[in-house]
Amino acid sequence: EAQVTQNPRYLITVTGKKLTVTCSQNMNHEYMSWYRQDPGLGLRQIYYSMNVEVTDKGDVPEGYKVSRKEKRNFPLILESPSPNQTSLYFCASRQTGQGQPQHFGDGTRLSIL
């Protein structure tokens, strides 16, 4: 089954404790992206990757890092999480080409205390 898999689905942690949210897709997509969803703000892009070793900032990259060492994986790293990073996070991937729909993982709900 074609899917985007995120782990963990839920995480409660404390300020300053480094964490990584993993994302993996099995569709051989070149493009991957991370979004965060906050009440009243909708979804906003954090980082994206056009291909292996090619990453760039989205609209709200502060406090986050990403890496793309393999095509299928695109982890999101919070080196020193803060409470304002409490949010629902989505990883997405899509085929190369204009206008291809992005397919989303099931989301990761992070709470930073």
Place this chain on the structure above:
Amino acid sequence: AQKVTQAQTEISVVEKEDVTLDCVYETRDTTYYLFWYKQPPSGELVFLIRRNSFDEQNEISGRYSWNFQKSTSSFNFTITASQVVDSAVYFCALSEAGWGGANSKLTFGKGITLSVRP
């Protein structure tokens, strides 16, 4: 800069009513793509439909239909004979063409919470 406005924030209807979700967009590109996504209470984001800026033909898929009008920059979504399972947050999104190495990110509206009561 691109922008998507979903002016309705919450809509509540009784089962079997028809309901229309509005979406207005702004972009300076002549080539762009519009999407609708559904987020049920379980939280995942489900892709519903994509339209490109050159195709204004309206589309019907079962109880769902979409009305794309470039003249008013709108891409509205109608659910006919709504059902309780349609209860969800619905997002309209816009992507510019994204030539070469461009991001072509999705710009989302803030979403419309639809509640369908039995």
